[in-house]
Amino acid sequence: MSFLTETAKWIKSHEIILKLCDELLAIASFLFSSYIIFFVLSYKQGNHFSLAIIIASLLYCIFAWIGIILTIGNMVYPVNGIKPLEKHGLSTTILQIYSRLHLSDLSLGIMTISLSSLIPNLSLTFSGVIIGSMQMMFTYYSKKLNYKMHIFTIVIWNIWIILFQIL
Numbered sequence: 233m234s235f236l237t238e239t240a241k242w243i244k245s246h247e248i249i250l251k252l253c254d255e256l257l258a259i260a261s262f263l264f265s266s267y268i269i270f271f272v273l274s275y276k277q278g279n280h281f282s283l284a285i286i287i288a289s290l291l292y293c294i295f296a297w298i299g300i301i302l303t304i305g306n307m308v309y310p311v312n313g314i315k316p317l318e319k320h321g322l323s324t325t326i327l328q329i330y331s332r333l334h335l336s337d338l339s340l341g342i343m344t345i346s347l348s349s350l351i352p353n354l355s356l357t358f359s360g361v362i363i364g365s366m367q368m369m370f371t372y373y374s375k376k377l378n379y380k381m382h383i384f385t386i387v388i389w390n391i392w393i394i395l396f397q398i399l
Contacts, residue, residue, distance in 0.1 A: 341368035
């Protein structure tokens with residue numbers, strides 16, 4: 233069963249994983265946003281331009297993530313007995329998810345580069361610039377989406393943000 237040819241059946245057969253992803257993204261975006269806000273408020277060195285870029289990038293990420301959460305939620309959760317989506321609306325919905333994913337990846341890349349400029353650890357700074365750039369490069373959907381590279385950038389970004397918090 234292909235996602236592109238039988239979208240409604242694919243969504244129905246993957247409903248549990250979509251619900252799980254929807255809930256995890258909601259929780260993770262809240263926790264991540266809280267940490268970034270805490271970091272910005274506790275940062276005392278006065279690099280106001282980088283902090284402004286971080287805040288603006290976070291806002292773009294939050295808006296995109298909320299849109300993805302609501303869109304996936306509309307696909308898998310019937311609200312008050314209303315049918316989540318009709319077959320003809322699925323392609324538009326998928327396009328909305330991809331465009332919001334694109335916006336969040338671009339914002340996350342810019343935020344990663346800006347966050348890395350605030351770290352005294354030189355290797356973490358360089359890796360943050362590389363990872364942030366990769367996050368932006370592999371998100372463009374004007375050509376076929378490279379899932380393996382996209383997942384790879386997500387994994388290394390998660391490793392980087394954990395190291396950022398520890399060091």
